[in-house]
Amino acid sequence: MNLIFGHLDAATFAIRRIFKQPVHGVFNIAVFSLAITLPLTFYVFIEHISKYSGSLTASPQISIFLEKNIQQKRIAQIAKLLEKSPQISKYSFISKTEALAELEAQDDISELLSEMESNPLPDAFVVTPSSTDPQIISHIYEETKNLPGVESVRIDSEWISKLNIILKLSGIIVSIISILLAASVVTITFNTIRLQILTQQEEIEFSKLIGATNSFIRRPFLYFGAIQGFLGSQGAILLTTIFILLLNKGFQKLANFYDSELSLNTLDADQLILVVLLPVVLGWIGAWLSTTRHLKKLEYQ
Amino acid sequence: MIKLDQVSKSYNQDIPILKNISFSIQEGEMVFVTGHSGAGKTSLLKLIGVVEKPTSGAIFIKGQNITNINSDALPFLRRNFGLIFQDLKLLMDRDVFDNVALPLFISGFPRAQIPRRVRAALDKVGLLRKERSLPITLSGGEQQRLSIARAIINRPAILLADEPTANLDDAYEADILEILKDFNRVGVTVIIATHNIKMVKNMQLQNISLKNGELLK
Ligand SMILES: Nc1ncnc2c1ncn2[C@@H]1O[C@H](COP(=O)(O)OP(=O)(O)O)[C@@H](O)[C@H]1O
Ligand SMILES: [Mg+2]
Numbered sequence: 001m002n003l004i005f006g007h008l009d010a011a012t013f014a015i016r017r018i019f020k021q022p023v024h025g026v027f028n029i030a031v032f033s034l035a036i037t038l039p040l041t042f043y044v045f046i047e048h049i050s051k052y053s054g055s056l057t058a059s060p061q062i063s064i065f066l067e068k069n070i071q072q073k074r075i076a077q078i079a080k081l082l083e084k085s086p087q088i089s090k091y092s093f094i095s096k097t098e099a100l101a102e103l104e105a106q107d108d109i110s111e112l113l114s115e116m117e118s119n120p121l122p123d124a125f126v127v128t129p130s131s132t133d134p135q136i137i138s139h140i141y142e143e144t145k146n147l148p149g150v151e152s153v154r155i156d157s158e159w160i161s162k163l164n165i166i167l168k169l170s171g172i173i174v175s176i177i178s179i180l181l182a183a184s185v186v187t188i189t190f191n192t193i194r195l196q197i198l199t200q201q202e203e204i205e206f207s208k209l210i211g212a213t214n215s216f217i218r219r220p221f222l223y224f225g226a227i228q229g230f231l232g233s234q235g236a237i238l239l240t241t242i243f244i245l246l247l248n249k250g251f252q253k254l255a256n257f258y259d260s261e262l263s264l265n266t267l268d269a270d271q272l273i274l275v276v277l278l279p280v281v282l283g284w285i286g287a288w289l290s291t292t293r294h295l296k297k298l299e300y301q
Numbered sequence: 302m303i304k305l306d307q308v309s310k311s312y313n314q315d316i317p318i319l320k321n322i323s324f325s326i327q328e329g330e331m332v333f334v335t336g337h338s339g340a341g342k343t344s345l346l347k348l349i350g351v352v353e354k355p356t357s358g359a360i361f362i363k364g365q366n367i368t369n370i371n372s373d374a375l376p377f378l379r380r381n382f383g384l385i386f387q388d389l390k391l392l393m394d395r396d397v398f399d400n401v402a403l404p405l406f407i408s409g410f411p412r413a414q415i416p417r418r419v420r421a422a423l424d425k426v427g428l429l430r431k432e433r434s435l436p437i438t439l440s441g442g443e444q445q446r447l448s449i450a451r452a453i454i455n456r457p458a459i460l461l462a463d464e465p466t467a468n469l470d471d472a473y474e475a476d477i478l479e480i481l482k483d484f485n486r487v488g489v490t491v492i493i494a495t496h497n498i499k500m501v502k503n504m505q506l507q508n509i510s511l512k513n514g515e516l517l518k
């Protein structure tokens with residue numbers, strides 16, 4: 001019962017402390033919000049860019065080249081397999097005569113071709129995957145290359161490596177941002193608590209001398225850090241949402257131009273939970289570090 | 302109850318402030334620590350009250366050597382003491398009531414009984430009508446009595462009073478001593494540091510006399 005009271009006391013004490021200096025408190029929380037908002041907006045931005053980068057570039061195509069003397073029956077079997085695969089959204093058959101005709105339409109090589117006795121080109125399927133996910137693309141590649149009657153499979157490999165680089169890079173950037181965000185929340189809390197401790201040095205010192213435990217002294221500061229983290233995260237959610245909506249307005253024109261759907265989602269449920277929980281936990285940690293450092297100086301020695 | 306064995310203290314490695322002090326105090330005794338200003342009275346009280354750690358020697362409280370106490374047990378050891386500091390250490394941003402209630406919050410005293418306990422203590426030192434005043438508005442004697450109320454609120458086994466009558470008129474001095482004697486009568490071990498020899502002579506109690514950090518016999 002007393003333990004619960006102890007925590008209630010500490011929490012109300014922390015809240016009262018915020019309202020005791022409302023201007024200072026609001027300013028702190030605003031700084032806090034901004035520190036979270038900037039990286040957060042960037043994070044949402046990066047995340048969606050990497051998601052949509054696929055649709056900005058043309059979808060990759062996979063060419064399946066068939067053996068020279070393949071039978072019609074075999075071609076039909078392969079077509080049936082492609083038809084059934086859920087990972088393939090579209091496929092078309094280009095016979096060697098069609099391919100030759102297409103080539104001959106281009107002036108510069110038509111002469112060269114006319115000198116050849118037989119058609120050097122193979123029959124082929126051109127396949128469009130259902131998604132731009134590199135894993136799905138490589139899966140299609142693995143599945144088709146060993147089919148009987150298939151000579152070789154070729155992917156627009158440049159596209160793949162581009163996408164991989166984008167994904168890897170955005171992964172790195174998101175990690176860096178997360179670390180920066182965590183560090184800034186801890187640092188800001190550490191400093192606000194340090195200033196608070198300075199104004200209450202005498203009380204803390206006296207309390208220790210008459211038998212206060214370290215956790216008794218820490219508790220209101222921990223609550224202060226957590227509450228400040230919570231309020232800061234609320235501000236950050238509001239600001240981030242506003243930023244995203246503004247950015248979307250700007251993207252509208254770009255999206256029309258590319259004829260693709262480019263718009264950032266506002267924060268989803270997972271992100272919201274993270275954005276609320278993390279600053280609370282990090283605020284708590286910042287406060288813990290700050291009070292612990294001070295309490296070290298007051299040890300009996 | 303309290304036993305010092307060859308205790309020395311120096312703040313900065315150089316000159317020792319207290320040198321090889323040994324004595325013991327029985328439970329329920331009332332004892333004076335006397336000596337000129339700078340003799341080491343405050344330092345001695347701080348060593349006994351687990352505020353400062355001796356540089357060498359051992360201090361036993363209720364048979365326990367406190368010089369090597371672990372940090373988890375320290376707060377609970379400290380709750381055996383009521384401390385009246387020479388500089389009072391009142392919290393100036395809290396009123397009289399809250400100053401006296403603080404030790405009760407710290408020791409986890411049952412919530413509902415705090416007001417009654419605080420008012421009883423304030424009544425004892427004659428400050429009941431001032432419970433909502435800030436310490437800054439109190440006279441020197443009232444501040445001194447406030448620090449006494451706060452020191453005894455947790456009913457400590459040992460009361461350490463550092464110059465509790467300094468800067469007070471003789472009439473107030475007798476007042477304060479009478480209050481301290483009352484606590485001693487109900488079994489509290491009381492140690493009073495003072496540079497006022499006259500007061501000690503009148504009371505005929507055990508006297509630990511210091512001179513330049515050494516014990517006079
Ligand atoms: N925290 C401290 N750091 C350094 N020297 C101190 C400290 N406290 C007291 N002293 C020195 O110790 C000596 C004894 O001081 P004190 O114990 O306060 O004596 P008294 O209370 O008898 O006047 C003095 O010379 C004083 O300057
Ligand atoms: Mg002194």
